[in-house]
Amino acid sequence: MTEKSKKNVVILGGGWAGTLIARELSGKLDSAEYSVVLVNDRPFFIHLIAGARLTVTSEDKLNIREDSSLVPFDKLFLNGNGTVKIGKVASIVEEVPGKGGEVVLREGERIPYAALVIATGNSWAGPIDFPETDADVRAHINSWRNKYEKASHVVIIGGGPLGLETAGEVIDTWPHKKVTVIHHREQLINDGWPEKFRKDIERRWSLRKVSFILGDGLDVPPEGTIGVTTHKGKHIPDADLVIQAYGSRPNSSFLKTFDEGVLTSYGAVRVDEHLELPGHPGVFAAGDVTDIQETKQASKAHRHIPIIVENIISFLQGAPSNRVYKGLPKALVITLGKNGGCGYYDILWGVLVGNFLVKWLLARTLHVKKSRAMRGY
Incomplete structure (x- = not known):
């Protein structure tokens, strides 16, 4: 199968959940059939758990510094099955639910997807x-x-x-x-x-x-x-x-033209028990951007990862989602x-x-x- 004929699984957001979902999928999907694409507005992951210490002090006794808390994406993917697109998402186009669509970047590039993960997190002041x-x-x-x-x-x-x-x-x-x-x-x-x-x-x-x-x-x-x-x-x-x-506010404004009904009044992304957007098979959301009533923290987002990875694989195989997120x-x-x-x-x-x-x-x-x-x- 040529690169052009391979199907994309696209992950929006290079935070805690997005990076690890991309890594897991890159190791589990057949690279001859699928490409994993991570879209992020920075060329690196920021370890936000260390954010307060990182911005307060340059003390390096515990290795909490820029060179360790900013993690490049060059070693993220397994089996070489992955690419990173640096850019901001403008919109998502889906003509028929469950049949894929396109992610449109502000720069104009259009990235087709067979399955999509929204893991764009929250913005802070x-x-x-x-x-x-x-x-x-x-x-x-x-x-x-x-x-x-x-x-x-x-x-x-x-x-x-x-x-x-x-x-x-x-x-x-x-x-x-x-x-x-x-x-x-x-x-x-x-x-x-x-x-x-x-x-x-x-x-x-x-x-x-x-x-x-x-x-x-x-x-x-x-x-x-x-x-x-x-x-x-x-x-x-x-x-x-x-x-x-x-x-903090969810990074979700690009979804208003996709289906404003998937957003709460606060801008969080509605998901069902499979972490899938209701009415949009094959489109999932993870991490802080979701409307799940739980404390927004990395430990919770981490538990979203296996649910979404397994449900995406099921979706791509034409099977129903069977993993359910039960919280912690x-x-x-x-x-x-x-x-x-x-x-x-x-x-x-x-x-x-x-x-x-x-x-x-x-x-x-x-x-x-x-x-x-x-x-x-």
């Missing part, structure tokens, strides 16, 4: 809103490191995992800097977690001299502003660096710098874990080497 080229990403990282280093009082808006981990990295690197976290709820993270966990987070971060303003909010001021006032009138006169750590017990681990943090596992009576386990589970390495190995490095 602030330090982990990374640009697209290697040079720009490195400049972005260095710019934020300089901002943190020069700041005397860092104010972080958002008391979710990202805001808390950012606070932990700042206080771990500069123990004498002032760090304040502002959160719109009366307790940290969100109401889906038990009170004992939320209080434990506040206790542990407070012991490291992180201050909290709860049940309040703050608008991000223009860069260079000294002193801010919260929505409820709390004045922080010496605040000189304000970080937005909330408000709720779990959340939040690092407090390199040596601690806390976590909660919704098993038994609800298990809290502290500094020792978090250090060895995540905080020391942030899984950088493991993540690289999973992508061929």
Whole structure:
């Protein structure tokens, strides 16, 4: 079979789920019949688990740096069965559901597909809103490191995992800097977690001299502003660096012309129990962009991978999808710098874990080497 007559399986998004789905499919599909195509707006994978540490400090004791957290795609595919297209998706064209279609890039290129995976993730504001080229990403990282280093009082808006981990990295690197976290709820993270966990987070971060303003909010001021006032009138006169750590949004706008009905009001992609878009056989979605009611984290996205890989293979063989995604017990681990943090596992009576386990589970390495190995490095 010639290259032109081979069928494409296209994966949109080079994040956690997209890269590993592409790798698995490249090893399982017959390269004489199928080509795996990964479409991404950057020529590398960014290990976002290390995003807060990467943008706060250049310390290299644990190998959390640009050269390790930015992973090229050159070793991603197995058996040489894969190509990468760098570009942004403009639209998806599907004339007959279940019969394939085309991915249209903003540059005008059209990529036909027999099966499609949407794994475009979420967009963030602030330090982990990374640009697209290697040079720009490195400049972005260095710019934020300089901002943190020069700041005397860092104010972080958002008391979710990202805001808390950012606070932990700042206080771990500069123990004498002032760090304040502002959160719109009366307790940290969100109401889906038990009170004992939320209080434990506040206790542990407070012991490291992180201050909290709860049940309040703050608008991000223009860069260079000294002193801010919260929505409820709390004045922080010496605040000189304000970080937005909330408000992620699904990267899904290109689907509005495909079928706006597959999007929730928030822009998440609707999927069924097979992680397939309802009414669109052979089109799947994985990771943070989906509407699955679960914490958006790599460990959850990782469990989407075998479901989608096996269901795509079934679809290409003309068989119905048989793998069902059943989710995982709720779990959340939040690092407090390199040596601690806390976590909660919704098993038994609800298990809290502290500094020792978090250090060895995540905080020391942030899984950088493991993540690289999973992508061929």
